[in-house]
Amino acid sequence: MEAVVGAETGSQNRNGEMDVSGAVKIPERLLRREQERQEEVERRREAMESQSVTEEKVDYFSSTFGAERAAIEALLSGVWDADSSRAAQLLEEVSSRTQQLRKFLNDSMAFLTKYECRQAQAALQRLQSSLDEKRQQVLPKKKFNFKARSAAATRTKGVPLPEKAGPLESKPDAKGGADVGIQVVDGGGNSCGFSSAHAQVLTKDPEDIHQRDVLLTHLTGCTVKLLGTPATLHIKDVRDSEVLCGPVSGSVFVDRCSGCTLAFPCQQLRTHNTTDTRVYLHVTSRAIVEDCSGVSFAPFSWSYEGMDAHFEASGLDRGKNNWDKVDDFNWLAADTPSPNWSIIPEAERRTTWD
Amino acid sequence: MGLLTILKKMKRKEREMRLLMLGLDNAGKTTIMKKFNGEDVSTISPTLGFNIKTLEHRGFKLNIWDVGGQKSLRSYWRNYFESTDGLVWVVDSADKLRLEDCRRELSALLLEERLAGATLLVFANKQDLPGALSKDAIREALALDDIKTHHWCIIGCSAMTGENLLTGVDWLLDDIAAQIFTAD
Ligand SMILES: Nc1nc2c(ncn2[C@@H]2O[C@H](COP(=O)(O)OP(=O)(O)OP(=O)(O)O)[C@@H](O)[C@H]2O)c(=O)[nH]1
Ligand SMILES: [Mg+2]
Numbered sequence: 095m096e097a098v099v100g101a102e103t104g105s106q107n108r109n110g111e112m113d114v115s116g117a118v119k120i121p122e123r124l125l126r127r128e129q130e131r132q133e134e135v136e137r138r139r140e141a142m143e144s145q146s147v148t149e150e151k152v153d154y155f156s157s158t159f160g161a162e163r164a165a166i167e168a169l170l171s172g173v174w175d176a177d178s179s180r181a182a183q184l185l186e187e188v189s190s191r192t193q194q195l196r197k198f199l200n201d202s203m204a205f206l207t208k209y210e211c212r213q214a215q216a217a218l219q220r221l222q223s224s225l226d227e228k229r230q231q232v233l234p235k236k237k238f239n240f241k242a243r244s245a246a247a248t249r250t251k252g253v254p255l256p257e258k259a260g261p262l263e264s265k266p267d268a269k270g271g272a273d274v275g276i277q278v279v280d281g282g283g284n285s286c287g288f289s290s291a292h293a294q295v296l297t298k299d300p301e302d303i304h305q306r307d308v309l310l311t312h313l314t315g316c317t318v319k320l321l322g323t324p325a326t327l328h329i330k331d332v333r334d335s336e337v338l339c340g341p342v343s344g345s346v347f348v349d350r351c352s353g354c355t356l357a358f359p360c361q362q363l364r365t366h367n368t369t370d371t372r373v374y375l376h377v378t379s380r381a382i383v384e385d386c387s388g389v390s391f392a393p394f395s396w397s398y399e400g401m402d403a404h405f406e407a408s409g410l411d412r413g414k415n416n417w418d419k420v421d422d423f424n425w426l427a428a429d430t431p432s433p434n435w436s437i438i439p440e441a442e443r444r445t446t447w448d
Numbered sequence: 449m450g451l452l453t454i455l456k457k458m459k460r461k462e463r464e465m466r467l468l469m470l471g472l473d474n475a476g477k478t479t480i481m482k483k484f485n486g487e488d489v490s491t492i493s494p495t496l497g498f499n500i501k502t503l504e505h506r507g508f509k510l511n512i513w514d515v516g517g518q519k520s521l522r523s524y525w526r527n528y529f530e531s532t533d534g535l536v537w538v539v540d541s542a543d544k545l546r547l548e549d550c551r552r553e554l555s556a557l558l559l560e561e562r563l564a565g566a567t568l569l570v571f572a573n574k575q576d577l578p579g580a581l582s583k584d585a586i587r588e589a590l591a592l593d594d595i596k597t598h599h600w601c602i603i604g605c606s607a608m609t610g611e612n613l614l615t616g617v618d619w620l621l622d623d624i625a626a627q628i629f630t631a632d
Contacts, residue, residue, distance in 0.1 A: 127524075285544070285579040307542040307579040325577055330545060344608075345474055347543075364474055364494060366519075380493035384518055409490065421496055423520045 127426075135204070135427045152210065155202045159195065163217055166191050170221075173228050181232045185225065192221050193367060193385060200387055200424055203433040215387060219369060222352060226331065230312070285309050287328075291316050298322065300340075300400065310337060321398055323408045327358065338396050338447070341376075341408035355444070357396040359410055365389060372438060375417040378410050383435050384423040392438040393417050396447045464509040465624055466531055468566075470557065471538035472550055473517040476573040479607040480538060481514045484617065489607065494518065498528070508621055522553065529562040534569060534620045539590070541572045541580035541604070547589045554590055558597055567627070568600040569620045571613075576606040599623050 166188055173184045199214050206214070287309035288296045293316065298308070300322035308324040313332045320327070320339040327339055327346045334353040339346075342360035349366045359376035365383045375381060376394035383389055393415060405412050422432035469477045478499060479489045485503055495516035502511050513528050515521070537554055540546075554570075557563060570592065572583040583604035587593065592602060601619050605612035 285542075305578075307574075307577040309545075309579075311545075326542070328543070328545070347474055361490065362474075362492070362494060379491055382494045382496075382518070384520055411490070421494070423496070423518045426496075 131427050132429070135430055151202075151205050155198075155206065156210075159198065159202075159214060159217075162191065162195050162198075163221065166195070166221060167224075170224055170228055173232055178232070185229055185232070188225050188228075192218065192225060195221075196367070196369075196387065197385060197424070200385070200434060203387075215369065219352060222350075222369075223333075226333065287311070288313060288316075288318060295319075300404070305343065308339075319398070321400070323404045327360070329354075329356070338398075340398070340401060340404045341410050343408045343410065357394055357447075359394055359405065359408070359412075361410060372444075374444065376410070376412075376415045377417055378414050380416060380419065380421060382421040382423060383432075386422075387434045389435045390438045391417055391420060391435065392443045395443070395445065463507060464511065465533045465621065467510055467512045467534040467536055467620070468528055468532045469512060469514045469536040469538060470525055470553075471517050472540070472543075472546060472553065473519070474543070475517060475538040475540045476571075476607045477514050477517065477536075477538045480536075480571065480573065480605075480613060481512055483607045483610050484613050495521075497521075505617065506621060508625075510621075525557070526560070526562075529560055532563055532566045533624045535563060535566045535598075536569045536571060536616075536620070538571045538573050539586055541574050541583075541586055542577040544579075544581065547586075551590045558595060564597070565627075566598065567620060567623045568595070568598045569616055570600065570602040571616055572602055572604045573607055575604045575611065576608050599627075 169184055169188050169191070173181050173188075176184055196218055199211070199218065203211055285308075286298075286303060286306045288311075289309070290312045292314050294313075296313075296316055296318045298320045303320055303322040303324045305323065305325045307326045307328070308320060309328045309330070310318060310332055311328075311330045313335050315333075316335040318335065318337045318339075320337075322340050324339065324342050326344040327342050328349075329337055329346070329351060330349045332351045332354055336355045337357070339358040342358055344360070345362040345364055346358060346360045347364050347366075348356070348368055348371075351368045352370050354368075354371045355374070356371065357374035359378075361378050363373070363375060363377050363381035365371075365373075365381070365386055368383070368386045368389055370388040371390075373381075373389065373391050374394050374396060375391055381391070394417065418437055420432075420435050422434050425432035425434060469481060471477055473494060478492050478495055481499065481501055482489050482492065485501060495514065495518075498513060498515040500511065500513050502509065504510070515525055515528055535557070537557075539550055543550075558568070570586070570590065572581070572586040574580050575583075581589070583602050587602050592600060601616075601623075603612050603616040603619070605616060607613065
């Protein structure tokens with residue numbers, strides 16, 4: 095690296111704007127996009143004022159939403175009779191159409207009443223649950239190796255882990271195949287985390303996760319405590335669970351979660367396709383949401399023995415917390431707040447953790 | 449003389465190259481760019497739009513475009529294709545669950561006419577993570593050996609430690625320069 099830094103002279107950094115000839119299209123396009131969004135917002139506001147238009151829009155929303163939902167349900171029920179590769183295909187389609195439906199709802203929130211929003215969200219939630227269920231039933235379960243570990247290296251609090259909740263180790267001979275939930279690719283790389291567990295208390299000690307990439311997938315009704323400093327953390331397909339983690343040096347990546355409570359310090363938080371989830375957050379750069387709804391934030395307040403030293407080791411700036419500055423990638427209008435995330439009112443914030 | 453040749457001659461005179469960095473969100477594009485330039489990488493936010501950096505390296509003037517990789521931004525990638533000399537595709541080697549997405553996005557890019565002349569460098573990033581797949585595993589997962597339309601190379605690197613960033617960029621510059629000279 096030294097060589098680069100030495101050789102480089104006069105670097106200039108322009109962020110998001112461009113004055114080089116021949117490329118002027120670009121900021122224009124971005125501007126136009128922003129303008130279009132603002133116009134859209136304006137249009138929605140006008141629509142709100144005109145009751146008849148609103149009713150029309152609500153009608154359109156209800157019938158479109160209802161029809162698409164029925165179509166997805168029909169698809170889902172066809173999964174049973176299909177062979178496994180066809181089933182995987184169907185599940186893929188159901189998953190992507192459910193996502194689109196969520197997007198449609200997000201885009202329509204401006205003119206729906208709170209009640210209508212909640213109804214639609216609940217319907218989506220049910221769809222997502224039956225999708226997850228079907229996935230678990232239909233697709234061959236991935237087998238995870240149970241690595242023999244010394245008693246000293248593992249301390250399991252609460253319930254001992256049953257076979258399925260073992261540490262995630264990708265088997266070298268397990269190839270992607272028809273499993274749309276978990277894709278395992280060979281070629282080395284030892285992962286660390288928990289997968290496919292229901293109603294368990296799952297704990298990792300500092301030495302198990304220190305500067306590692308940790309993955310939590312397909313958990314329901316679990317409490318997960320990661321008492322250390324991972325380099326990065328991925329939380330995927332986790333429902334109705336609580337995930338508490340020590341300082342993460344890099345990013346936390348949350349995808350397809352619902353009904354969860356999460357708490358951790360990190361450098362970046364990236365939240366996708368997630369609903370009805372509370373995040374107690376310390377983030378030194380930025381949190382973002384994309385294709386989410388009902389995600390709410392409060393400052394990180396969990397703590398555990400040894401956390402101060404872990405903060406130090408993680409390299410995170412403890413004095414800098416941007417927990418309430420959240421970018422919604424589906425909502426770029428600067429003047430109206432995104433309907434997809436909110437701040438947890440102080441009175442409703444969790445204060446006790448153990 | 450075709451327009452392309454004229455453009456290529458001009459660039460050779462000015463020794464200026466345009467590099468486009470793309471990849472899924474969270475791959476480490478912005479971190480690579482800043483680390484390469486010796487800047488602080490602890491304050492980087494997910495990119496909402498794009499960054500551009502101009503720097504001199506080995507007597508070349510590099511215009512590096514780093515475009516955000518979130519799903520909602522990917523349809524805007526096309527706005528940045530024009531006159532790209534080198535495409536840098538960045539992969540989070542530890543993100544096994546999104547390798548298929550990663551393969552699909554890359555193979556779509558390689559069909560783009562406006563990127564037809566570009567050299568492809570794949571950075572198998574985050575090699576410092578214990579769970580990272582090797583560059584050979586990434587090469588297989590992305591089916592790089594099937595690419596017949598572009599010069600390409602995959603390099604394992606870490607934006608955190610800076611390991612191999614220089615090796616990658618140097619390979620890319622050498623390949624682009626060789627193409628410019630043979631175009632005469
Ligand atoms: N351990 C490790 N973490 C890395 C590495 N490169 C990047 N990161 C981390 O990965 C996260 C994402 O990095 P970014 O540079 O923001 O990713 P990006 O590709 O620019 O993402 P978008 O802007 O959303 O497209 C950050 O938390 C980085 O610190 C690496 O080589 N090793
Ligand atoms: Mg970026």
